[in-house]
Amino acid sequence: MEQTKVLIVGAGPAGTTCGLLLKQRNIDCILIDRATFPRDKICGGGLTPRSYKLLSRLMPDFRYDYNSVHRLKLCIEGEQVLDFMMDEEIRIVKRRTFDAQLLERYQQAGGTFVNDALIGIEESGPQVIVTLKSGRQIACEYLVGADGANSRVRKYLNPHASHGILCMEQYGPKSADRSAEGRSLPTGRENAIVGNLSRFYRQGYYYSFPNESYDVQGFGDYMTTPQMFRKVLRDMGCPDEKPLGAYIPQSTEYPLRKNIILIGDAGGFPNRLTFEGLYYAFLTASHAAMAISTGAPFPLVNKQVFENKKWEEYASRFFYSEIGLAILKFFCKTTPGLITWAFNKAAR
Missing domain, CATH: 3.50.50.60 (FAD/NAD(P)-binding domain)
Structure with a gap:
């Protein structure tokens, strides 16, 4: 042995x-x-930022490929409520x-x-x-x-x-602004991360992360099914691609x-x-x-x-509740600087 x-x-x-x-x-x-x-x-x-800073402390000589993203767009119920440049980049890796x-x-x-x-x-x-x-x-x-x-x-x-939570995603082509039900929706076209929250999701969200050659479009919550995943992505104007799935404990x-x-x-x-x-x-x-x-x-x-x-x-539990989303939407529209400050602080 x-x-x-x-x-x-x-x-x-x-x-x-x-x-x-x-x-x-x-x-x-x-x-x-x-x-x-x-x-x-x-x-x-x-x-x-806190991820790659920790990684650089643990492995100072490690070099890896990534796409640098500074822009983040947040939507609630498909409506864009926030669009800002982050203080520090998020590195999107394959x-x-x-x-x-x-x-x-x-x-x-x-x-x-x-x-x-x-x-x-x-x-x-x-x-x-x-x-x-x-x-x-x-x-x-x-x-x-x-x-x-x-x-x-x-x-x-x-x-x-x-x-844990079932998360599903697909690799979609980088495209011009998509639209669903007559609404103009943001994409990662400008090298931006996009997120969408909804009271119909159960403690989860839609996301789009841009790589250099494609967008990673995904969704996950406590009630995710392949049918729910496909509906959410179609609501966000994403074309159908081959889906992948994994659990998040x-x-x-x-x-x-x-x-x-x-x-x-x-x-x-x-x-x-x-x-x-x-x-x-x-x-x-x-x-x-x-x-x-x-x-x-x-x-x-x-x-x-x-x-x-x-x-x-x-x-x-609070953040994804109807009350939590309503409060977030209110502050995004009235004091967006406060939300961007909180996000930048949490990401460090």
Whole structure:
């Protein structure tokens, strides 16, 4: 049986970041993923200022491709209520390329990557024994689940864990202003991010993120279905394209163990209000590496993040309520400077 100190399941941003930080601390680890990279990944691909600033602190020499966006347009019920230039750019990455670049950086640092699938977990005293689809077995002191919304590691800890919110998106062509029901609607044509809120959505929103060659158009809420997704995008004047779907976990309801750690989407850490996942992928990955290298319990190192999830849940319920949307619309029209200030502050 193979031995390693840390086995990380999932080679997305959370897994590769954790693995790289462990290698920098000279801690033996193995990273596994069933996918062959580069691979497609549903995600708007937006790196907020706090995301890329954290990434640059963790990996100062990491270079990646992105589209710089400064303009944001907000709509409520299809009516544009805000159009402003952000203080700092949002970097739109293509996840297929970005994730592959992160994995390559991990391997350049000497990290071991195994293209295989996890099929079994067994705890044996202080060790965790993992069985892979190929038949290989690896014993480790720490098992880190970074395998996304459908995490097998989270299912091991809690077989009844919720998948979370279904988010669907498509890659649409960059086009001139679309219109629906006679209304002129904004697009990412001017290299702008577009969002739409509605009282008919259940704690979710429509979005359009511009890449250099196409727009990522998506929708997600607690009641998302393929039919609802198609209706929302048609209401926003988007042409039909091939849809993709993925879950965004919104719960951290699972037992916390010292030697089994969940990070990123696998741990249910995406922002409850905005669904932003990359920032918390990097942050929880760094917390996991710190906990493993120092021997401190992960729940203690990651305490502030767990507490943030509770406040985000309360904020989300109010923000997406009819009252919350009415208040937001009022302030967007009467004091837009206040809203833009709040957004810029939250994005830093």
